[in-house]
Amino acid sequence: MVTSKPVRWRPASRLLVWMAILLGSAVANAVVEVMDAQRRGEMLAFWQPLVWEASSATLILLTLPLLWWGCQRWPLHADTWRRRLPLYLLASVAWSLVHVVGMMLLRHLVYASVGEHYVDGSSWPTRLLYEYLKDVRAFFTFVALEHFFSWFGRRRQGEAHLLVAPEDVPPEEPVDRPERFLVRKLGRDFLVATADIEYAQAAGNYMNLHVRGHDYPLRSTMAALEARLDPARFVRIHRSYVLNLGFLVSIEPLDNGEARAHLADGSALPCSRRQLPGLRAALGQGGTPPVSAATPA
Structure with missing residues (x-):
């Protein structure tokens, strides 16, 4: 939201x-x-x-x-x-x-x-x-x-390219499991509900929060953001991506041992070979990739 x-x-x-x-x-x-x-x-x-x-x-x-x-x-x-x-x-x-x-x-x-x-x-x-x-x-x-x-x-409307850095603002104080994030971009403030974040992508010292086709940059590192997200819902699938399992539709295994995570909005995110077992474990699939996962929350 x-x-x-x-x-x-x-x-x-x-x-x-x-x-x-x-x-x-x-x-x-x-x-x-x-x-x-x-x-x-x-x-x-x-x-x-x-x-x-x-x-x-x-x-x-x-x-x-x-x-x-x-x-x-x-x-x-x-x-x-x-x-x-x-x-x-x-x-x-x-x-x-x-x-x-x-x-x-x-x-x-x-x-x-x-x-x-x-x-x-x-x-x-x-x-x-x-x-x-x-x-x-x-x-x-x-x-x-x-x-x-x-x-x-x-x-x-204030939506910049995915990897464009936002305005230089002080980092937010860490909050345990926040329900929403306050982000600022191009002179405007946005409240992004944590449950609405489909995925987050790293961009240097910023994280771009993807919500309903839009990207909201948050001044944070991947490690700091991961620590504030619920591990039961958000899973690291790549060095640059954290995925909300509620928006995952299917996993497409690739020949090189990696995979693509397909989301409900049609986008596809890379899933590295190293992170794929963790994604499967979070879905309760063991060693077998799922045909489909949960629908958007």
Whole structure:
């Protein structure tokens, strides 16, 4: 728990901004289509290219909330992007398929409503491939923007990079098993409940407390922090990481004898060969790694 809640850009506001951008672009593209037709000596009614462009923009707007949800559910971080890139590529194919089928259906419906028949000269395989080559660029542009604005929003709310040192403040007095920690960063004070700490990562003379996707730096060493945490709940899994067992989902053994600890939020932490037996013992698993562990508290 923290004393200040981040102010996020509401989905409705984002949709309104993208609606203005996409529909404005649709009108501009329709004007260019008409001008190009006139240069070729052809007659093209303005409503036709407007329908082509607006149908595409409409389907993009309808699918953007789902795309944003996917970015939040499977975020791309330095330790996850390689593993999740195939998932995003597969999602781009599905997104393009929905986009193409939906916009073609809209075009047929609009043309039929005015007594016209929409004709597309290309075959479906050719159309799908052509549109995907355009859609994959748009898809990853939206993904990149979503991750950028998510990162930028955290910075605006006082969230710095994981290993960035906070302001130089006097260390806290040691307290036996504190229920919360007071941390200060970028001129703001936060109260972080001990039970909400998913894991802590060492960064020199500081410990970054990870809570619900945010990082709060505490002036402390790993040894000092470990001494203040409940050993029944918090376990050292690496020279740089202390893990809250309540947020552990599974352990993935690696060929070199080490492991990855997968958390409920999708992040993966390294577990060293030296610390792995201690983690197994804390989970009551003996010498066998667990398939799953407790759910978040």
